[in-house]
Each structure stands twice: as C-alpha cells, then as structure tokens.
Amino acid sequence: MFNYQIQNILKENPRIQEKLGKTLYNCINNDVKTIAVEVSEQNCIDYxxxxxxxxxxxxxxxxxxxxxxxxxxLFPVLKFEEIEPDYEHSIDIDYLAKVENKFVGFQIKPVTAKHSFGNYSPTERMKASFKDFEEKFGGKVFIIFSLDGEIGNKEVIDEIKSEIERLKMTSI
Known part of the structure; x- marks a missing residue:
C-alpha cells in the first residue's frame, strides 16, 4: 500500500521532489548562511x-x-490486518486484530518518536481516537515502539496478553 501511495503522489506531482529540494536549497542559502559546508541544489533534491x-x-x-x-x-491466534491508508491517520491505528467479536488496535512508532520509552505521551487527538476505538470496537489500542524492526517496549506484550484474555472473558 505504501509504495502505491508514494507512486501515486509522484505520478500526480512528478516534480514535487525537485520543488521541495529547491525550496530546501533556497532556505539553506538564504536563511542559514552560517553553514560552513557547501550545499548544492542537487544535494537538496537528493536529500x-x-x-x-x-x-x-x-x-x-x-x-x-x-x-x-x-x-x-507471539500471538498466533490473532490475524493482523493493516488499516486502509485512508483511515490510518484519522484513527491513529496502523493494524488491528480480532479477538472474538471485538478488536484491538496497534500503533507502531519508531523509537525516534521519543528519546526513551518512559517519556512518550500520545497527543490529545490520539488519546481521543484511541478512546473512540475502544468504545466502538471493545479493545484497547497499544503503542508499539519499533527498534530496528523489533518490539522495543517489551512490557507491552504482557499488556496485550491481558487485553486478549479480558476480551475473551467478556465475549462469553
């Protein structure tokens, strides 16, 4: 899906990268003249x-x-489904998984989204959309931090296990 989105944007705006690169170049040359390194327009387009x-x-x-x-x-009983790109940003969820007749949501963030796991806090908009998700689908939304493609915040695994058990119990 992602490749399709990028290709679509580039197809609709074939010169977008060049325009953005030139804008960056102009900003560097006009606004940040104290840089000792020579930066060419092509460097900016490539960037x-x-x-x-x-x-x-x-x-x-x-x-x-x-x-x-x-x-x-870790959870072979769950079937993970990627959220359609049109909805991903509006509900702040990347994937969902069905547990009985309810769903849990997953938001994947790079570790660079925060400096340490302890100080990341979802925005108010995200909190509201997670609450809406839970009210509509019954399950919680979990933020997973990606550390080189692996789960960086391992403690979330136990939280997910507990939520799966809770949803199974409430579905009986």
Missing amino acids: IHNLTIYRNLDGYVRKKSVIYDGLAK
Missing part, C-alpha cells in the same frame, strides 16, 4: 528524494516486521 522514499519505505518495512515477525509469532 528530499531520500527522505520521502527511502526513509518512509524503511519505516514501512519496520512496521511490518514488528507485526509479522514479532506480534504475529
């Missing part, structure tokens, strides 16, 4: 290309790895 394609693709692959190489192996 934007790297940022939009490779880094986002890397994040996408890491997300999939956390789910399919991590959670799916």
Whole structure:
C-alpha cells in the first residue's frame, strides 16, 4: 500500500521532489548562511528524494516486521490486518486484530518518536481516537515502539496478553 501511495503522489506531482529540494536549497542559502559546508541544489533534491522514499519505505518495512515477525509469532491466534491508508491517520491505528467479536488496535512508532520509552505521551487527538476505538470496537489500542524492526517496549506484550484474555472473558 505504501509504495502505491508514494507512486501515486509522484505520478500526480512528478516534480514535487525537485520543488521541495529547491525550496530546501533556497532556505539553506538564504536563511542559514552560517553553514560552513557547501550545499548544492542537487544535494537538496537528493536529500528530499531520500527522505520521502527511502526513509518512509524503511519505516514501512519496520512496521511490518514488528507485526509479522514479532506480534504475529507471539500471538498466533490473532490475524493482523493493516488499516486502509485512508483511515490510518484519522484513527491513529496502523493494524488491528480480532479477538472474538471485538478488536484491538496497534500503533507502531519508531523509537525516534521519543528519546526513551518512559517519556512518550500520545497527543490529545490520539488519546481521543484511541478512546473512540475502544468504545466502538471493545479493545484497547497499544503503542508499539519499533527498534530496528523489533518490539522495543517489551512490557507491552504482557499488556496485550491481558487485553486478549479480558476480551475473551467478556465475549462469553
């Protein structure tokens, strides 16, 4: 899905990377003149290309790895479904999994989203959308931190186990 989205954006706006690169170049040359390193316009265009394609693709692959190489192996009874791109940002959930007649949600964040696991706090918008999800689908939403494609916050595994058991018990 991600590759499709990027290709679609680039197809609709074939010169977007070049425009962004030139904008970055102008900002550097006009606003940040104290930089001792020479930066060319092509350097900036290449940087934007790297940022939009490779880094986002890397994040996408890491997300999939956390789910399919991590959670799916820890919880083989769950079938993980990727949220459609149109809904992903509006509900702040990347994946969901059905437990009996209810769902749990998963938001995958890179470790770089915070400096340490202890000081990350979801935004008010995210908290509200997680609450809406729980009211609508019955299960909680878990934030999983990806550390090189693996689960960085291992304590969440026990929380997920507890939630699965809770949902099974309430479905009886």
